Amino acid sequence: MAENIVKIDDDSFDVEVLQSDKPVMVDFWAPWCGPRKAIGPVVDELATTYSDKIKFTKCNVDDNPVSPGKFNVRAIPTLIFFKDGKVVEQITGMVAKQKLEEAINKVT
Protein backbone atom coordinates (compact mmCIF):
# COMPACT_ATOMS: atom_id res chain seq x y z
CA MET A 1 0.00 0.00 0.00
CA ALA A 2 1.23 3.43 -0.87
CA GLU A 3 2.27 5.54 2.11
CA ASN A 4 0.02 8.40 1.10
CA ILE A 5 -3.21 6.46 1.55
CA VAL A 6 -4.77 7.20 4.94
CA LYS A 7 -6.43 4.29 6.70
CA ILE A 8 -9.75 5.44 8.08
CA ASP A 9 -12.45 3.83 10.22
CA ASP A 10 -15.99 4.52 11.40
CA ASP A 11 -14.66 6.75 14.22
CA SER A 12 -12.41 8.90 12.07
CA PHE A 13 -14.64 9.05 8.98
CA ASP A 14 -16.27 12.41 9.76
CA VAL A 15 -13.02 14.16 10.55
CA GLU A 16 -10.91 12.61 7.81
CA VAL A 17 -13.49 12.72 5.03
CA LEU A 18 -16.47 14.97 5.65
CA GLN A 19 -14.53 17.77 7.36
CA SER A 20 -11.49 17.62 5.11
CA ASP A 21 -10.37 20.83 3.40
CA LYS A 22 -9.06 18.88 0.45
CA PRO A 23 -11.24 16.66 -1.76
CA VAL A 24 -11.16 13.05 -0.57
CA MET A 25 -11.35 9.67 -2.26
CA VAL A 26 -12.58 6.82 -0.09
CA ASP A 27 -11.73 3.33 -1.26
CA PHE A 28 -14.21 0.95 0.36
CA TRP A 29 -12.36 -2.32 0.30
CA ALA A 30 -12.37 -5.79 1.79
CA PRO A 31 -9.71 -8.47 1.91
CA TRP A 32 -12.03 -11.04 0.32
CA CYS A 33 -12.65 -9.19 -2.92
CA GLY A 34 -10.62 -10.36 -5.93
CA PRO A 35 -11.41 -7.41 -8.20
CA ARG A 36 -10.54 -4.97 -5.40
CA LYS A 37 -7.21 -6.74 -4.92
CA ALA A 38 -6.61 -6.41 -8.64
CA ILE A 39 -7.25 -2.65 -8.81
CA GLY A 40 -5.23 -2.01 -5.62
CA PRO A 41 -2.02 -1.22 -7.54
CA VAL A 42 -3.91 1.24 -9.77
CA VAL A 43 -5.22 3.12 -6.72
CA ASP A 44 -1.69 3.12 -5.28
CA GLU A 45 -0.35 4.66 -8.50
CA LEU A 46 -3.02 7.37 -8.49
CA ALA A 47 -2.27 8.13 -4.85
CA THR A 48 1.36 8.70 -5.78
CA THR A 49 0.52 10.96 -8.73
CA TYR A 50 -2.35 13.02 -7.35
CA SER A 51 -1.75 13.18 -3.59
CA ASP A 52 -1.16 16.92 -3.71
CA LYS A 53 -4.64 17.52 -5.13
CA ILE A 54 -6.75 14.97 -3.32
CA LYS A 55 -6.57 12.98 -0.10
CA PHE A 56 -6.62 9.22 -0.63
CA THR A 57 -8.19 7.09 2.08
CA LYS A 58 -9.25 3.49 2.48
CA CYS A 59 -11.94 2.01 4.66
CA ASN A 60 -12.12 -1.71 5.43
CA VAL A 61 -15.84 -2.54 5.27
CA ASP A 62 -15.46 -5.70 7.36
CA ASP A 63 -14.21 -3.80 10.41
CA ASN A 64 -16.25 -0.66 9.75
CA PRO A 65 -19.84 -1.40 8.75
CA VAL A 66 -21.29 2.01 9.66
CA SER A 67 -19.62 4.21 7.01
CA PRO A 68 -20.40 2.01 4.00
CA GLY A 69 -23.96 1.71 5.33
CA LYS A 70 -24.33 5.49 5.44
CA PHE A 71 -23.50 5.77 1.77
CA ASN A 72 -25.37 2.62 0.70
CA VAL A 73 -22.23 0.85 -0.41
CA ARG A 74 -23.29 -2.68 -1.32
CA ALA A 75 -20.50 -3.58 -3.70
CA ILE A 76 -16.73 -3.83 -3.65
CA PRO A 77 -14.80 -2.13 -5.04
CA THR A 78 -16.63 1.15 -4.53
CA LEU A 79 -14.73 4.42 -4.69
CA ILE A 80 -16.48 7.58 -3.52
CA PHE A 81 -15.12 11.05 -4.22
CA PHE A 82 -16.07 13.72 -1.68
CA LYS A 83 -15.75 17.49 -1.86
CA ASP A 84 -16.73 19.74 1.05
CA GLY A 85 -18.33 16.76 2.77
CA LYS A 86 -20.54 15.90 -0.18
CA VAL A 87 -20.48 12.98 -2.60
CA VAL A 88 -19.40 14.16 -6.05
CA GLU A 89 -18.83 10.85 -7.75
CA GLN A 90 -19.35 7.18 -6.87
CA ILE A 91 -17.66 4.47 -8.92
CA THR A 92 -18.56 0.82 -8.52
CA GLY A 93 -16.76 -2.16 -10.00
CA MET A 94 -13.54 -2.52 -11.90
CA VAL A 95 -12.83 0.46 -14.11
CA ALA A 96 -9.89 1.66 -16.15
CA LYS A 97 -7.35 4.03 -14.60
CA GLN A 98 -8.44 6.71 -17.04
CA LYS A 99 -11.97 6.72 -15.62
CA LEU A 100 -10.62 7.21 -12.11
CA GLU A 101 -8.46 10.07 -13.36
CA GLU A 102 -11.55 11.69 -14.86
CA ALA A 103 -13.28 11.45 -11.47
CA ILE A 104 -10.23 13.00 -9.77
CA ASN A 105 -10.28 15.88 -12.23
CA LYS A 106 -13.98 16.38 -11.64
CA VAL A 107 -13.58 16.66 -7.90
CA THR A 108 -10.42 18.82 -7.84
Place this chain on the structure above:
Amino acid sequence: MNSVDYDLVIIGGGPAGLTAGLYAARAKLNVIMIEKVVPGGQILVSDWIENYPGFPEGLSGSDLVFKMTEQTKKFGLNIENGEVISLDLENRVKKVILSDKTIKTHAIIIATGASPRKLGVPGEDIFYGKGVSFCATCDGPFFKDSVIAAVGGGDTAIQESIFLTKFAKKVYLIHRRDKLRATKILQERLFANDKIEVIWDSVVTEIKGGLTNVDKVVIKNLRSGKTDDLKVDGCFIWVGINPNTEFLKDVVKLDQQGFVIADSSMQTSVPGVFVAGDVRNTPLRQVATAVGDAAIASFSAEHYIENI
Protein backbone atom coordinates in the same frame (compact mmCIF):
# COMPACT_ATOMS: atom_id res chain seq x y z
CA MET B 1 10.46 -6.75 -43.87
CA ASN B 2 8.30 -3.74 -43.12
CA SER B 3 9.03 -2.02 -39.87
CA VAL B 4 6.80 -2.83 -36.93
CA ASP B 5 6.68 -1.89 -33.25
CA TYR B 6 6.07 -5.48 -32.19
CA ASP B 7 5.93 -8.94 -33.75
CA LEU B 8 2.83 -9.77 -31.76
CA VAL B 9 0.18 -7.79 -29.90
CA ILE B 10 -2.04 -9.67 -27.46
CA ILE B 11 -5.29 -7.87 -26.70
CA GLY B 12 -6.76 -8.74 -23.30
CA GLY B 13 -5.23 -9.97 -20.04
CA GLY B 14 -7.44 -12.74 -18.71
CA PRO B 15 -6.26 -16.36 -18.52
CA ALA B 16 -6.14 -16.60 -22.35
CA GLY B 17 -4.14 -13.41 -22.83
CA LEU B 18 -1.76 -14.24 -19.98
CA THR B 19 -1.14 -17.74 -21.33
CA ALA B 20 -0.55 -16.44 -24.87
CA GLY B 21 1.83 -13.92 -23.32
CA LEU B 22 3.67 -16.59 -21.38
CA TYR B 23 4.23 -18.73 -24.47
CA ALA B 24 5.18 -15.75 -26.64
CA ALA B 25 7.61 -14.39 -24.05
CA ARG B 26 9.24 -17.80 -23.69
CA ALA B 27 9.50 -17.97 -27.50
CA LYS B 28 11.38 -14.64 -27.25
CA LEU B 29 8.95 -12.86 -29.55
CA ASN B 30 8.86 -9.09 -29.46
CA VAL B 31 5.45 -9.07 -27.80
CA ILE B 32 3.19 -6.74 -25.84
CA MET B 33 -0.02 -7.49 -24.01
CA ILE B 34 -2.61 -4.73 -23.80
CA GLU B 35 -5.11 -4.84 -20.97
CA LYS B 36 -7.94 -2.36 -20.50
CA VAL B 37 -8.22 -2.46 -16.71
CA VAL B 38 -5.90 -4.84 -14.87
CA PRO B 39 -4.87 -8.42 -15.71
CA GLY B 40 -7.39 -11.00 -14.61
CA GLY B 41 -10.58 -10.80 -16.59
CA GLN B 42 -13.83 -12.42 -15.61
CA ILE B 43 -12.19 -15.05 -13.44
CA LEU B 44 -11.25 -12.37 -10.90
CA VAL B 45 -14.78 -12.46 -9.60
CA SER B 46 -14.86 -16.22 -9.19
CA ASP B 47 -14.72 -17.11 -5.53
CA TRP B 48 -13.57 -20.67 -6.03
CA ILE B 49 -12.08 -22.73 -8.86
CA GLU B 50 -11.85 -26.47 -8.44
CA ASN B 51 -11.83 -27.67 -12.04
CA TYR B 52 -8.50 -26.18 -13.10
CA PRO B 53 -6.00 -29.03 -12.82
CA GLY B 54 -2.95 -28.78 -10.60
CA PHE B 55 -4.65 -27.18 -7.60
CA PRO B 56 -6.24 -30.09 -5.70
CA GLU B 57 -7.29 -27.84 -2.82
CA GLY B 58 -8.96 -25.38 -5.21
CA LEU B 59 -8.17 -21.66 -5.22
CA SER B 60 -9.86 -18.32 -5.80
CA GLY B 61 -10.00 -16.80 -9.26
CA SER B 62 -7.94 -13.83 -8.15
CA ASP B 63 -5.21 -16.04 -6.67
CA LEU B 64 -5.05 -18.02 -9.90
CA VAL B 65 -4.65 -14.96 -12.13
CA PHE B 66 -2.12 -13.39 -9.76
CA LYS B 67 -0.04 -16.56 -10.14
CA MET B 68 -0.47 -16.46 -13.92
CA THR B 69 0.54 -12.79 -14.06
CA GLU B 70 3.59 -13.47 -11.89
CA GLN B 71 4.60 -16.30 -14.22
CA THR B 72 4.42 -14.06 -17.31
CA LYS B 73 6.49 -11.40 -15.52
CA LYS B 74 9.15 -13.98 -14.73
CA PHE B 75 9.64 -14.35 -18.47
CA GLY B 76 9.58 -10.62 -19.07
CA LEU B 77 6.16 -10.13 -20.69
CA ASN B 78 5.53 -6.48 -21.40
CA ILE B 79 2.03 -5.55 -20.14
CA GLU B 80 0.55 -2.19 -21.00
CA ASN B 81 -2.61 -0.49 -19.81
CA GLY B 82 -4.77 0.69 -22.68
CA GLU B 83 -7.98 0.26 -24.59
CA VAL B 84 -8.02 -0.92 -28.18
CA ILE B 85 -10.52 1.10 -30.21
CA SER B 86 -10.16 -0.66 -33.56
CA LEU B 87 -7.93 -2.76 -35.80
CA ASP B 88 -6.69 -1.88 -39.26
CA LEU B 89 -5.98 -5.20 -40.99
CA GLU B 90 -5.92 -3.94 -44.59
CA ASN B 91 -2.20 -4.51 -45.02
CA ARG B 92 0.36 -7.14 -44.10
CA VAL B 93 1.54 -4.87 -41.30
CA LYS B 94 -1.44 -4.58 -39.03
CA LYS B 95 -2.39 -1.56 -36.97
CA VAL B 96 -3.78 -1.76 -33.46
CA ILE B 97 -5.43 1.56 -32.72
CA LEU B 98 -5.60 2.62 -29.09
CA SER B 99 -7.19 5.76 -27.68
CA ASP B 100 -3.83 7.50 -27.56
CA LYS B 101 -1.60 5.79 -30.14
CA THR B 102 -1.28 3.25 -32.94
CA ILE B 103 0.86 0.12 -32.70
CA LYS B 104 2.20 -1.62 -35.82
CA THR B 105 2.54 -5.38 -35.63
CA HIS B 106 2.85 -8.54 -37.71
CA ALA B 107 0.43 -10.65 -35.70
CA ILE B 108 -2.42 -10.19 -33.22
CA ILE B 109 -4.03 -12.48 -30.67
CA ILE B 110 -7.52 -11.43 -29.65
CA ALA B 111 -8.20 -12.48 -26.06
CA THR B 112 -10.73 -9.88 -25.02
CA GLY B 113 -13.07 -12.33 -23.33
CA ALA B 114 -16.69 -11.66 -22.55
CA SER B 115 -18.78 -9.64 -20.12
CA PRO B 116 -21.72 -10.70 -18.00
CA ARG B 117 -24.96 -10.35 -19.90
CA LYS B 118 -27.57 -8.06 -18.42
CA LEU B 119 -31.21 -8.93 -18.03
CA GLY B 120 -32.24 -5.73 -19.77
CA VAL B 121 -35.08 -5.02 -17.35
CA PRO B 122 -36.10 -1.79 -15.62
CA GLY B 123 -34.16 -1.15 -12.41
CA GLU B 124 -31.13 -3.18 -13.37
CA ASP B 125 -28.88 -0.22 -14.14
CA ILE B 126 -30.07 2.21 -11.49
CA PHE B 127 -29.64 -0.32 -8.69
CA TYR B 128 -26.25 -1.61 -9.88
CA GLY B 129 -23.94 -1.48 -6.85
CA LYS B 130 -26.99 -0.81 -4.67
CA GLY B 131 -28.38 -4.31 -4.58
CA VAL B 132 -27.97 -5.45 -8.16
CA SER B 133 -24.76 -7.38 -8.63
CA PHE B 134 -22.90 -9.69 -10.98
CA CYS B 135 -20.30 -10.71 -8.38
CA ALA B 136 -21.08 -12.77 -5.28
CA THR B 137 -17.47 -12.69 -4.07
CA CYS B 138 -17.38 -8.91 -4.11
CA ASP B 139 -20.81 -8.08 -2.89
CA GLY B 140 -22.17 -11.17 -1.09
CA PRO B 141 -20.87 -10.17 2.35
CA PHE B 142 -23.06 -7.05 2.28
CA PHE B 143 -26.09 -9.32 2.35
CA LYS B 144 -25.73 -10.89 5.80
CA ASP B 145 -29.06 -12.39 6.92
CA SER B 146 -30.73 -11.00 3.82
CA VAL B 147 -33.02 -12.46 1.21
CA ILE B 148 -31.57 -12.59 -2.28
CA ALA B 149 -32.88 -13.28 -5.77
CA ALA B 150 -30.35 -15.02 -8.02
CA VAL B 151 -31.08 -15.34 -11.72
CA GLY B 152 -29.71 -18.07 -14.00
CA GLY B 153 -29.26 -21.81 -14.33
CA GLY B 154 -25.71 -22.45 -15.48
CA ASP B 155 -22.55 -23.31 -13.55
CA THR B 156 -21.86 -19.73 -12.51
CA ALA B 157 -25.38 -19.14 -11.24
CA ILE B 158 -25.37 -22.32 -9.16
CA GLN B 159 -21.87 -21.99 -7.79
CA GLU B 160 -22.37 -18.36 -6.82
CA SER B 161 -25.82 -18.96 -5.32
CA ILE B 162 -24.33 -21.61 -3.06
CA PHE B 163 -21.59 -19.12 -2.10
CA LEU B 164 -24.24 -16.51 -1.23
CA THR B 165 -25.79 -18.81 1.37
CA LYS B 166 -22.70 -18.20 3.51
CA PHE B 167 -24.21 -14.79 4.17
CA ALA B 168 -27.84 -14.70 3.12
CA LYS B 169 -30.58 -16.39 5.09
CA LYS B 170 -32.45 -17.24 1.89
CA VAL B 171 -31.59 -17.38 -1.80
CA TYR B 172 -34.30 -17.69 -4.44
CA LEU B 173 -32.80 -19.05 -7.64
CA ILE B 174 -34.97 -17.90 -10.53
CA HIS B 175 -34.61 -19.95 -13.67
CA ARG B 176 -36.50 -19.65 -16.92
CA ARG B 177 -36.70 -23.37 -17.62
CA ASP B 178 -37.70 -26.48 -15.64
CA LYS B 179 -34.19 -27.88 -15.42
CA LEU B 180 -30.68 -26.55 -14.91
CA ARG B 181 -27.77 -26.54 -17.35
CA ALA B 182 -25.21 -26.64 -14.56
CA THR B 183 -22.79 -29.54 -13.94
CA LYS B 184 -24.32 -32.40 -11.95
CA ILE B 185 -22.03 -32.03 -8.95
CA LEU B 186 -23.09 -28.40 -8.57
CA GLN B 187 -26.77 -29.32 -8.93
CA GLU B 188 -26.41 -31.92 -6.15
CA ARG B 189 -24.89 -29.30 -3.87
CA LEU B 190 -27.64 -26.85 -4.76
CA PHE B 191 -30.50 -29.24 -4.01
CA ALA B 192 -28.85 -30.27 -0.73
CA ASN B 193 -28.70 -26.66 0.42
CA ASP B 194 -31.81 -25.82 2.43
CA LYS B 195 -31.29 -22.07 2.17
CA ILE B 196 -31.85 -22.17 -1.59
CA GLU B 197 -35.28 -22.38 -3.19
CA VAL B 198 -35.53 -22.72 -6.96
CA ILE B 199 -38.31 -20.83 -8.71
CA TRP B 200 -38.73 -22.70 -12.00
CA ASP B 201 -40.03 -21.52 -15.38
CA SER B 202 -39.74 -17.90 -14.34
CA VAL B 203 -38.01 -14.68 -15.28
CA VAL B 204 -37.38 -11.37 -13.55
CA THR B 205 -39.18 -8.57 -15.38
CA GLU B 206 -38.34 -5.66 -13.11
CA ILE B 207 -36.17 -4.74 -10.15
CA LYS B 208 -37.74 -2.29 -7.74
CA GLY B 209 -36.66 -0.43 -4.66
CA GLY B 210 -36.36 2.82 -2.78
CA LEU B 211 -33.91 5.58 -3.59
CA THR B 212 -30.85 3.61 -2.68
CA ASN B 213 -31.72 -0.04 -2.26
CA VAL B 214 -33.54 -2.95 -3.85
CA ASP B 215 -36.64 -4.16 -2.04
CA LYS B 216 -38.34 -6.45 -4.52
CA VAL B 217 -38.17 -8.14 -7.90
CA VAL B 218 -41.12 -8.77 -10.17
CA ILE B 219 -41.26 -12.38 -11.34
CA LYS B 220 -43.23 -13.73 -14.24
CA ASN B 221 -44.05 -17.41 -14.53
CA LEU B 222 -43.63 -18.32 -18.19
CA ARG B 223 -46.11 -21.21 -18.03
CA SER B 224 -49.00 -19.47 -16.31
CA GLY B 225 -48.12 -15.93 -17.38
CA LYS B 226 -48.75 -14.88 -13.79
CA THR B 227 -46.73 -12.04 -12.28
CA ASP B 228 -45.70 -11.83 -8.63
CA ASP B 229 -43.65 -9.55 -6.42
CA LEU B 230 -40.86 -11.22 -4.49
CA LYS B 231 -39.49 -9.30 -1.52
CA VAL B 232 -35.69 -9.36 -1.64
CA ASP B 233 -32.75 -7.21 -0.54
CA GLY B 234 -30.64 -7.90 -3.58
CA CYS B 235 -30.63 -9.37 -7.07
CA PHE B 236 -27.62 -11.26 -8.44
CA ILE B 237 -27.55 -11.89 -12.17
CA TRP B 238 -25.79 -14.76 -13.96
CA VAL B 239 -27.54 -15.24 -17.30
CA GLY B 240 -24.60 -15.81 -19.58
CA ILE B 241 -22.11 -13.61 -21.33
CA ASN B 242 -21.64 -11.33 -24.32
CA PRO B 243 -18.38 -11.33 -26.29
CA ASN B 244 -16.20 -8.23 -26.10
CA THR B 245 -15.99 -7.81 -29.86
CA GLU B 246 -17.56 -4.41 -30.61
CA PHE B 247 -14.20 -3.23 -31.98
CA LEU B 248 -14.00 -6.23 -34.33
CA LYS B 249 -17.17 -5.76 -36.34
CA ASP B 250 -16.46 -5.91 -40.09
CA VAL B 251 -12.80 -6.69 -39.36
CA VAL B 252 -12.79 -10.43 -38.64
CA LYS B 253 -15.55 -12.96 -39.13
CA LEU B 254 -17.90 -13.27 -36.17
CA ASP B 255 -20.73 -15.70 -35.51
CA GLN B 256 -24.33 -14.57 -34.99
CA GLN B 257 -23.78 -13.88 -31.30
CA GLY B 258 -20.62 -11.91 -32.04
CA PHE B 259 -18.04 -14.52 -31.03
CA VAL B 260 -14.91 -14.79 -33.19
CA ILE B 261 -14.76 -17.69 -35.63
CA ALA B 262 -11.42 -19.50 -35.95
CA ASP B 263 -9.89 -22.62 -37.46
CA SER B 264 -8.13 -25.34 -35.46
CA SER B 265 -4.93 -23.27 -35.38
CA MET B 266 -6.95 -20.48 -33.74
CA GLN B 267 -6.51 -18.30 -36.83
CA THR B 268 -9.43 -15.99 -37.60
CA SER B 269 -10.67 -15.07 -41.07
CA VAL B 270 -7.62 -12.79 -41.39
CA PRO B 271 -4.15 -14.38 -41.73
CA GLY B 272 -1.93 -13.42 -38.80
CA VAL B 273 -4.87 -12.62 -36.53
CA PHE B 274 -5.57 -15.28 -33.92
CA VAL B 275 -8.07 -15.68 -31.12
CA ALA B 276 -8.19 -17.43 -27.74
CA GLY B 277 -10.52 -17.93 -24.80
CA ASP B 278 -14.11 -16.93 -24.10
CA VAL B 279 -14.25 -14.50 -27.03
CA ARG B 280 -13.93 -17.40 -29.46
CA ASN B 281 -16.86 -19.32 -30.91
CA THR B 282 -16.37 -22.41 -28.74
CA PRO B 283 -18.64 -24.96 -27.04
CA LEU B 284 -17.10 -24.54 -23.59
CA ARG B 285 -15.76 -21.51 -21.74
CA GLN B 286 -13.51 -22.39 -18.83
CA VAL B 287 -10.06 -21.36 -17.61
CA ALA B 288 -8.82 -24.74 -18.85
CA THR B 289 -10.16 -24.17 -22.37
CA ALA B 290 -8.91 -20.56 -22.46
CA VAL B 291 -5.33 -21.55 -21.67
CA GLY B 292 -5.49 -24.39 -24.22
CA ASP B 293 -6.71 -22.03 -26.94
CA ALA B 294 -4.02 -19.54 -26.01
CA ALA B 295 -1.15 -22.02 -26.21
CA ILE B 296 -2.25 -22.98 -29.73
CA ALA B 297 -2.83 -19.35 -30.76
CA SER B 298 0.61 -18.34 -29.53
CA PHE B 299 2.25 -21.30 -31.29
CA SER B 300 0.40 -20.43 -34.51
CA ALA B 301 1.34 -16.77 -34.25
CA GLU B 302 4.99 -17.69 -33.78
CA HIS B 303 4.85 -19.90 -36.84
CA TYR B 304 3.16 -17.13 -38.85
CA ILE B 305 5.79 -14.56 -37.83
CA GLU B 306 8.67 -16.93 -38.74
CA ASN B 307 7.26 -17.33 -42.25
CA ILE B 308 6.73 -13.68 -43.09
